[in-house]
Amino acid sequence: MYPKEFQYHRATSFTDLFDFLEKHEESRILAGGQSLIPMMKLRIASPRFLIDIRHMSDLKLIKYEEGKLKVGSMVTHSELIESQFVNEKFPLLSQAASSIGDLQVRTLGTVGGSICHADPSADYLPALVVLRAELKIRNRKGTRIVPVMDFIKGALTTDLDHSEVLEEVLIPSYKGRSMYEKFSIRKADFSIANVAAILDTLNSKIRDVRIAVGSQEEGAVELFELEQALNDKEFSLEALEAAAKEAVGKLNPLDDIQGSPDYRRHLIVTLIVRMTDDLYHSGRKNYD
């Protein structure tokens, strides 16, 4: 619980940030510190230099421009939850943010920190996948845009180069109803199974359904086959269950002491069935 010696620098501008990263090979960007600091205390990570970007005001904005929600990477989970605009127009994102950890983590943890840490069970990942989110990455020379699916390269691995920083998350507006569900042992634990879904209906038929599952070896995975099986059809519980089972059978859920792959697959199917049922019927069916 005692980290190795390290130096701390608070970035004042992008130039300052890029200078620092260039100068110090063994440096890490510090965002909210909700994963990095515990890893340092356990000496799993021992960067010699930390550059703190939490105070860069450019990274703390929530904007809506050109039909896209733009969330600065240093926006905290709590700030996202508290944004009325996000809550109304991008409820899926609010829901995912509210499911993260506990109040302390949500107060300090940031959207960008969570994405760049790339924990495969992170709450944002499946939500961002179905939202077709893109990430704006900046380095000294300029910016590039990467779809979130391409950014996450695997557990704790991303497309981000040492000389780069995640600047913004870009999320296009979406139609239809959406839902994020997480199953964890305790309320504030990492998810064992988490699913994000968007679904629209036209003439009682499912349209534009998107379903992504998190907590997989590779992070989050979208279930295209399942989507195809459901689209343009009326809701049928039996068909849904069968298709979900088939799609989920091909997944590679994480395996740890809290949940075996078998149990996780079963939970994912349960979540998908319940969520799809809810999303399809919401507004037409009475729930307690």
Place this chain on the structure above:
Amino acid sequence: MQEAVQIQDTGRTKYMGKPVTRLEDLKIIRGKAGYTDDIDFADQHHVAILRSPYAHAKIIHIDISKALSLPGVTYVLTGDVVASLTKPVTSRAAAVSPTSHYIMASKKARYFGEPVAAVVAVSKYIAHDALDLIDVDYEPLPTLNTVQDALKPDAPLLYDEIGTNLIQEDEFIFGDPEKAFKDAAHVVKERFSTGRYSSTPLEPYVINAKYDEVRDELLIYANDQQPGRTTQSVARIINFPVSKIRLIVPVVGGGFGNKLVIWQYVSLIGLLALLSKKPVKWVQTRSESLIAPHRPSEYLDAELAVSSDGKILGMRFEDYLADGNWPFNTALYALGKLGVMSGLYNIKDYSFKYHCVATNEPPIVQDRGVAKPFMTFVIERLVNIAAKIVRLDPAEMRFANFISPKQMPYTTPTGEYYESGNYPEVLKTALRESGYPEWKKKQEALRKQGRYIGIGVACGLEPGTSSLSYYYLSKKGTPEFNGSGQIATVEMTFDGTIRTYMNGPEIGTGHVTSIAQVLADIFGLKPEDVMVDPYYESSVGHLGYAGTYGNGFQDVYLGAYVRASDILKSKLLRIASYQLKTESSNLEIVDGGVQSILDVKKRMTFAEIAAIAYNKLLLLPPGEEPGLKVVAGYINPTSTIPYRSGTDAKLRVQLTHSNSSHVVVVEVDPKTGRTKFLSYLVVHDAGRIINPKTSESLVIGCVAAGIGQALYERFTYDENCINLCTTFAEYLKPTSLEVPDIQVQNLETPAPNTVLGTKNVGEGGAIASPAAVTNAIEDALEPFNVKITELPVSPRRLWEMISKK
């Protein structure tokens, strides 16, 4: 048996029994409580401990040269040096002791995380950096992960000198169990088991030690739960006179039994202070605290003989305990079961066999309730399973077997003496207050909608005041210690203030306030005017087993304060009587003074009496000694020396017996295995209650611990016996988001054998709750025919049982 003590409560109830707000809390909330880590010596140095990455390995060589050359490092200690300077750790209950087990591993490490070296440095960061520079050459050995591993004929030995991994076993037969089983209409047969789990106090172990050359003493601050024993253990282990050890226990951030084995580390840090000639502080990290100590994992083969009308005729138990690497506490979790084996029931004929095995799991400790939560889980699960067979409601089955209030005081076949209690009334109240019949109806209605509600009932005995007399059964001769009594110091200071000292450490259980309430009533003061020093100091008079543990406070600890106060009070009255020229019997204590009941003008303040006792000595009554400090003791009169003959034994393990009934309502989602609480009620009878608020919060905290045992907590080990749960991300404690709103109601059946009629309240919630919760879950899942015999039942485990995987 000796005669029961008269309950002396006349005129003493102005504050006793009232929900006085805790005097401790304001300081704690303001960060001014004064914990061990808040105290620094000048030139403070810090300790970090290197721990074995293997659960079983020979230590071939340790190279400390790189660590020693790190700037800021002043001393490095290794196991071989420890072995050459100290005595081995010995068994407390087991008949055999290894000779190769020291407070630091020497030659061989026997559990993952066992200390193998320690560093003293000028800062804790440097000390931890130095750990990375110590090179240890290990030769890994095959590990003993389970009882079965350890008992294999060709199993490697944990201790060569003992010659077996089976450290202790024994058999007891009470009455005629054979006949009981012959007469039985039904026999329930199950294997029950529990994984390793543990309390996790917010404040881990903290020790700060310094050798004071001027006073020639080893001064130690430590958050120790049993300092009376620690000073003696440290003295023996490090060969230092006990008279020269001063141990101060500041306010402790939670004990739960976890801090009963801190003496191992107090010895180590004390030794480091002597060797390094520096004041050295060690603050255990959370991961270190999760490595050890724990409760043992165990399984128990149980048989219950039942008549056709639901009467329990007899029991047979055979218990297998994986007591970990450390024989020190071996057998405690077996022997401790004797006190509550037949629970609240009229059961005459039963037998008990136990086998305690050494494994490569870490040391065990007397965690809250010790053997009682699991024993109660076994009995209360058996009763539920039997009730189903004889088609009785689980509550009815209990009423049919309860010891009735008319049988009190009741002596069990093992010799345990239940001094008082009204078990049927407690359960009746619990059923009524929880709305038991209404929930039953609701359960039926909801089941038709595919919702699975379950109602669980469990009744638990909560023994208090551990006499520790089971040591008589496992070792020859008179055991080293006995816990049947306590002493206390009460004094009046120069200015007439009543001051007292902790006779057990303040561990957050409200003892300061309870003591103040009792003394306030005795001396006619307000609780806030009684000075209770929250620090425990070894230099104030103490018994050898003094500590805050074993659920003894309300009995012998408070009893000793009452005895000392009574003696002091009599002296105050004698001095005043002489001065006021009034018979002592015509005097009373009112508002910080002594006055005549006939003439209120005849009055002396405490300050005036103190001035005579300390300063104006010639005004004392003839023959009266000067001074106003009293050290007095008290032994619970029902304690006796145990009897043992062959497989028969009679012993009083504990001396008071509270009890409680829990009614729990849960809803289980059969698709996910998730358990949700809908209602939780406890009716608790702990005799007279000194502080209802404290008592209620203890019950709630205990239930939360029991819920942890039932649903969440388990140290999981991999195939190499490595603990996979060394942070709170893996070792799951229930949080305020998981623990339901727990309702507590009290009944009061006074104890006839304690000074104040009080019984103990610190464990009951934890004893019956695992049984109550699992009974509720099993009831909810009745349509799925799930039987719970194993703790904890995680959502995954429940799902596996529901889907028969």
